[in-house]
Amino acid sequence: MAKLYHVPLSPFCRKVRLSLAEKKIDCELVEERYWEKDADFLRRNPAGKVPVLRVDGMVMAESVAICEYLEECYPEPSLMPKTPEARYEVRRLIGWFDDKFHSEVTSKLLYERVNKKVMKLGFPDSTNVKAGAKAIKYHLDYMAWLLDHRRWLAGDAMTLADFAAAAHLSSLDYISDVDWHRQESVKDWYAKIKSRPAFRSILADQIPGFPPPAHYADLDF
């Protein structure tokens, strides 16, 4: 069976968990306190971060590389469209969320509020929290603009781009940092993706010291 070394609220781990679950690849989840730099873990991934996936006799790191590998080796159900143009758009949006959204929003809200406490790095920096709370509005509007003429973020089929976005938003939703009233179309999109069986394990996450709000696991939020 595959084994994923992860942190429950990491959006990069959640993207891989969603891919694995959607493709029905059985996987054991192992929580990894990567910031403690355990020697065994550094052997598995010299980059010292999660996710790390043990599958098919390999030990793999980097969520983008892992998801592309899963797509190539476990193509059904497909999370990538067929044409190079459509595949480009999926990869562009994965970059948008994992790079831009991550640095402007996730790192400023989730990392300030949760990671700093868990890793004993002090208190949240209010300037960062304010900047993150402001930036997420612009990102929700951008998603609504995409969803204005598409059923899913990258086109008419659900893809890895939706999982990348849902991974970030679900982690932020765990700490009540998403205003679902801002854009109805984004809420509808999230309701669709949240109700998939692949999402169940993510909705069941519980982080000690950070109880999730009632709406977090509620499909009718």
Added chain:
Amino acid sequence: MAKLYHVPLSPFCRKVRLSLAEKKIDCELVEERYWEKDADFLRRNPAGKVPVLRVDGMVMAESVAICEYLEECYPEPSLMPKTPEARYEVRRLIGWFDDKFHSEVTSKLLYERVNKKVMKLGFPDSTNVKAGAKAIKYHLDYMAWLLDHRRWLAGDAMTLADFAAAAHLSSLDYISDVDWHRQESVKDWYAKIKSRPAFRSILADQIPGFPPPAHYADLDF
């Protein structure tokens, strides 16, 4: 003809330039002062960053997505191996350089020394510069470890992983921040890649106010 909006020392732009040149795709280079947030440029890429490539009637952003697209549509010469396992390793290393190397080294040396001055953001932060100068040693050692049992970084053929690494190192070499004496195998690897025709445009770059050192364009450095 294709058109690339770029910044000469950006490693993400250089990776795309190397791919285009290796595949002999004619491309006009247009310097883009993306930090001035020109409205026309933001229309081309709402993420507001370079590279942006106009090709095949599309306007594309995100260097990883662009390079995968070029690989799919212009497969010769190939910069990706054939098996999913080998392709995974290429993508893992691209992630290593564009994420880890970028945040630990490039952003701490190149951005402090050059970007801050060009963008009028003040003086280099000496703590960052020191951290970057320390971290690059560890990365050169990691590359030497890879090259110990491989001809190229990801295996026995040159791939996008080599271009990702060479893009970062060449930008740092422009400001004399690479100690080529540290690891002979890394120097040999760079000499091989530097002598390719695809590298010529990068070696001809000139940034006003930052003259390159003599060894920068010298193939026998």
